[in-house]
Structure formats: structure tokens, C-alpha cells
Amino acid sequence: MxxxxxxxxxxxxxxxxxxxxxxxxxxxxxxxxxxxxxxxxxxxxxxxxxxxxxxxxxxxxxxxxxxxxxxxxxxxxxxxxxxxxxxxxxxxxxGVTGKLLCELISGADNLRSLCLREIQLVDDALYRFSGASLEMLDVSDTEVSVPALAHVIRRNPDLKSLKIRGCRHLLQQESETKERKLCIPSFTPQDFYSELGKSCKLEEFEVGWGFSFFSLAALKPAITTLRSLVVGLGGSLGHDGLKLLPTICPMLEILILYFQVISDSAITEILRTLPHLQFLALCYCFGDISSLSFKFDMPNLRNLKLERVTPWMTNEELATLAENCTNLVKLSLIGCTLLDCEAQAIISSGWPGLTSLHLEECGEITANGVRSLLDCHALEDLILRHTLPMLRKISLDVCDASEGDFDIPSMQTSKEHLRPAELGSSPNPGA
Incomplete structure (x- = not known):
């Protein structure tokens, strides 16, 4: 059990x-x-x-x-x-007290992966951790301090994945724990990034509060082999930082940016000079970008999220995107209010192999139904928000529904998840 x-x-x-x-x-x-x-x-x-x-x-x-x-x-x-x-x-x-966490961590010297996401009282536990074999550390959305993180970083040079997004206390230079007062010298955020740059070779990095262009420069030795970078709320790479990314991190495969200041020149530089980039997400970013950012061939891009950054996108510009990003399997568009129902045909013909499609607040794209999207035969995850405001997720697996004639029983209450799986043609459609 x-x-x-x-x-x-x-x-x-x-x-x-x-x-x-x-x-x-x-x-x-x-x-x-x-x-x-x-x-x-x-x-x-x-x-x-x-x-x-x-x-x-x-x-x-x-x-x-x-x-x-x-x-x-x-x-x-x-x-x-x-x-x-x-x-x-x-x-x-x-469910996890500070005492229990400290007792567990103090006896786990051989850990290679440690996830303390959303856990309270993380600092004391990290000071108790004496392991030197960590390859992954996730303290996202905790109150971890810079000195506590530095304590772990120094002892774990094999660290390849570090996730510190959502850690507001990284902006503070002081920690109130007894261990910090007794053992740890004063340590600023920039000192931490310099220490990280000297100690580790990261492949995956998620960061937010306190991260800046200067942090990126200090980190340079640690991120030359970086494959995945997520910069969230509280981080600020700026125009110069974004343009510098391809030089510092030439191996990037995943780049996800939240609430960053972006521009056509910066995005163009990223897309043109990162040959291994497969996943690009621009979410709730500021600044001015236009269709110029996407008017060149991007055959390696497999996953694209444009969430509230392209309100200017029309059907014609969507068609241009489809011509240049021919190998997409996942697409998310939010806030493209100029699109209409003809955009469905552009999507289904341009990316027939899509497995995931999210369209939210995209003008009149669903005004006449979603029949054209049935031509995306590989679709597994579909989120639409316009004329179907309550539909959050639909998964159609091996459905014989190219004509849209399968029946779904009437429901008295709203559903958030609909999964008709492996439906075949029925001799009696009303059954």
C-alpha cells in the first residue's frame, strides 16, 4: 500500500x-x-x-x-x-518542519539530486548539508539566502543544474540563522555569482530575483556549456545581456524569458546565432519586437511560446512564422488579438505535426468553431480560450474524428478536462 x-x-x-x-x-x-x-x-x-x-x-x-x-x-x-x-x-x-528537514539533510551526504522547492526554513538545512556529490539543486520559491547557497556551492563542484527562481531573499545580503552569524562571512549576491562562476559547470540554470547583466558576466566561466536557461520575475538581463547570451552560452537549447525587456535586434541575434536552440519562450516581456524578429529560417526550433509579446501578429505574419519555423511541434500564442478564424487553416497546414497548441485571447480565431484544427492529426494537448472560455484542456488520442462527427454525451456540469481516447467510427452515431 x-x-x-x-x-x-x-x-x-x-x-x-x-x-x-x-x-x-x-x-x-x-x-x-x-x-x-x-x-x-x-x-x-x-x-x-x-x-x-x-x-x-x-x-x-x-x-x-x-x-x-x-x-x-x-x-x-x-x-x-x-x-x-x-x-x-x-x-x-x-508538512515538513525545520527540525525534520535538518535531520534528514544532515544524514544524506551522498545525495546527487536535492529538491527543496517551496519548502520553508531551507537555510538551516543547507548549512547542515555536508555532501559533495550534488549534481542538481532546486530551491525555487523558497526563502534561501545567498550565504546558505554559497555554502553548498563551494562543496559541490560537480553541480550541473541549479534552480533558484522565485527566491526573493537573494536580494538581501544578510541571513538571520545562527550558522550564518557564527560561520559565514559577509556575502553579496555578486560574490555568490562569482563563486558559482569559479566552482561549477552548469548545464541547466533557472534564476530570477537579483540576476542582472553583471551577474551574467560573473557567471561566464560556469555557463559556457549551458543548455537550458530560464530567467524569471526579478531578473533583468537587459538589452546588452540578451545580445551577449549567444557568445557566453553558445550551446543553449532552451531559453525561457519572463518579464524581460526585449527588442528586435536582441531576439534576432539570439535566433540567428544559437544553432542548437530548440525551445524559445517569450512570456509577458516588455519592449518592442515586430515580425522582423522571425523573418528568417529557423529549422531547429521545435517549441515556441509567444505570450503577450506579439499583439501585432496578423494572419499574414502567422503564415510567415509558419514558413520559417517549419518543424514546430509545440506552439503557444497568447494575446494575438488580430488573428481571425482563417488562422486555423494557417496553423493546420503550416504545422500538421503539432502535438501541443495553446491559443488564448487570439481575436476571433475560434469564432466559427475549430474544425480546421482537426487536420493537426498528432495533436495531444489543445487549449483554446475565446468562444470556448471554460475549455482548458482537450486530449484527442487516435480519434477517428477528421469529419468532426463523433458524439460527446451532454453534461450537466462544466468540465475542465476532456479526454476521448482511441475513438473509432461508430455504426450508430447516436449510440
Whole structure:
């Protein structure tokens, strides 16, 4: 039973990673184990709760939440969806105490992969970590400080993946932990990036708050072999930093930019001089870019996201994009308000092999339905937002629906996920 597996996590010699995932089935088992009552999860109240984790077991959750859970379930033997969500969030936020985290980390010297995403009290745990074999460290969306990160970086020269996006405290130069006051000298963010540049050879880097053009220059020795770069909110590469990327990181395959200042010249330089680039995402960026950024051949590009950066895009410019990015398999467009229903035919003829397509707030693109998109026979993930405002995801796997004549039963309530799988031609369409 999964509950038993999750309740007693252990650290063994030679352990290379810790990853405790709590899926919906395990979640239901925990509640059933505590209260001895069924948990009503139906098609009307189910949401995908996968991808979350308590990381180090459910015992702490059970101790801290038992009284609260009893109050939640005191009025009914069946838990409602809102209660499930509340329990999930409470456990995720408070399921790991600082003491438990420190005890676990202090005994895990052989870890190669350490993920502390969204966990509180990370600094003390990192100071307790004495391992020197880390290849991946993820402290995204935590309150980690610069000195605590530097403590780990110095000891782990084989680090290849570092994810520190969403860490606001990296802007601060001081840490309030006892370990920092006793052992760690004053350390600025720029000192940290210089240390990182001297110590590691990164292949994957996700960053946000406090990252700048000067940080990029300090990091140069560490990112010459970088393959994936994500710059999020709080980071600011600037025009010069973007134009310098191809020189510093010539091996980039993935570049994702959020809230950056961009320009035609910078984007053109990136697309023309990064021959290995396969995934480009420009999301909620500032500045002026035009169709000039995409008017040349980009055969290696496989995944393109343009989210609220191309409001000027018309059908003609979309057609030009299709001519120059012929090998796309994933496309996301948000805020292209000048597109109309003819854009569907451009998409289906230009990229018939698309597996993922997201179109949100793109003018009148769905005004006359979505029949043309059925010509994208490989489509697995489709998000449309215009005349179908409640539809969030549709997956059509091996569907015999080229004429659009398969039937979906009428539903009394709205659905967020629709998955007709392996549908064949029916001799009785009304069945």
C-alpha cells in the first residue's frame, strides 16, 4: 500500500536522490486510514492533484493536521472538493518542519539530486548539508539566502543544474540563522555569482530575483556549456545581456524569458546565432519586437511560446512564422488579438505535426468553431480560450474524428478536462 511506503521514508548509504510523491490515490488512502470513511472523488469534483509532494513522508502531516482534519470531517462522512484542496495546501505548506528537514539533510551526504522547492526554513538545512556529490539543486520559491547557497556551492563542484527562481531573499545580503552569524562571512549576491562562476559547470540554470547583466558576466566561466536557461520575475538581463547570451552560452537549447525587456535586434541575434536552440519562450516581456524578429529560417526550433509579446501578429505574419519555423511541434500564442478564424487553416497546414497548441485571447480565431484544427492529426494537448472560455484542456488520442462527427454525451456540469481516447467510427452515431 502506498501509504506504508510514504509513512516511513529512510535514508540509506549510497542514496542518490530523495523524491516522495503523493498522488491522489495515496492522498485518499491517508484520509481513509485516519478516519475509516470513504472519500468521494467523482468526475464532477476531481481535479489533478498530481505533481505535488510532501517530500519526506506524511507522519508530520498526520501529527500536525489530525485535529484540524477531524473538524473538517465532523459534519459529513464524505469530504467535499474544497476540503480536499484545503488539506492538500495545508499539508504541502506545513508538512515538513525545520527540525525534520535538518535531520534528514544532515544524514544524506551522498545525495546527487536535492529538491527543496517551496519548502520553508531551507537555510538551516543547507548549512547542515555536508555532501559533495550534488549534481542538481532546486530551491525555487523558497526563502534561501545567498550565504546558505554559497555554502553548498563551494562543496559541490560537480553541480550541473541549479534552480533558484522565485527566491526573493537573494536580494538581501544578510541571513538571520545562527550558522550564518557564527560561520559565514559577509556575502553579496555578486560574490555568490562569482563563486558559482569559479566552482561549477552548469548545464541547466533557472534564476530570477537579483540576476542582472553583471551577474551574467560573473557567471561566464560556469555557463559556457549551458543548455537550458530560464530567467524569471526579478531578473533583468537587459538589452546588452540578451545580445551577449549567444557568445557566453553558445550551446543553449532552451531559453525561457519572463518579464524581460526585449527588442528586435536582441531576439534576432539570439535566433540567428544559437544553432542548437530548440525551445524559445517569450512570456509577458516588455519592449518592442515586430515580425522582423522571425523573418528568417529557423529549422531547429521545435517549441515556441509567444505570450503577450506579439499583439501585432496578423494572419499574414502567422503564415510567415509558419514558413520559417517549419518543424514546430509545440506552439503557444497568447494575446494575438488580430488573428481571425482563417488562422486555423494557417496553423493546420503550416504545422500538421503539432502535438501541443495553446491559443488564448487570439481575436476571433475560434469564432466559427475549430474544425480546421482537426487536420493537426498528432495533436495531444489543445487549449483554446475565446468562444470556448471554460475549455482548458482537450486530449484527442487516435480519434477517428477528421469529419468532426463523433458524439460527446451532454453534461450537466462544466468540465475542465476532456479526454476521448482511441475513438473509432461508430455504426450508430447516436449510440
Amino acid at each position: 502506498k501509504l506504508a511506503q510514504l509513512s516511513n521514508p529512510t535514508i540509506e548509504n549510497g542514496l542518490s536522490s530523495v523524491s516522495v510523491h503523493w498522488d491522489v490515490e495515496s492522498f485518499a488512502n491517508v484520509l481513509r486510514f485516519i478516519f475509516g470513511c470513504p472519500v468521494e472523488i467523482t468526475s464532477n469534483n476531481f481535479i489533478p492533484l498530481n505533481e505535488a509532494a510532501l517530500f519526506f513522508g506524511v507522519e508530520t502531516l498526520l501529527l500536525k493536521c489530525r485535529v484540524w482534519l477531524e473538524e473538517v470531517t465532523s459534519q459529513s462522512q464524505l469530504l467535499c472538493l474544497d476540503s480536499l484542496i484545503d488539506i492538500w495546501k495545508y499539508g504541502l505548506e506545513r
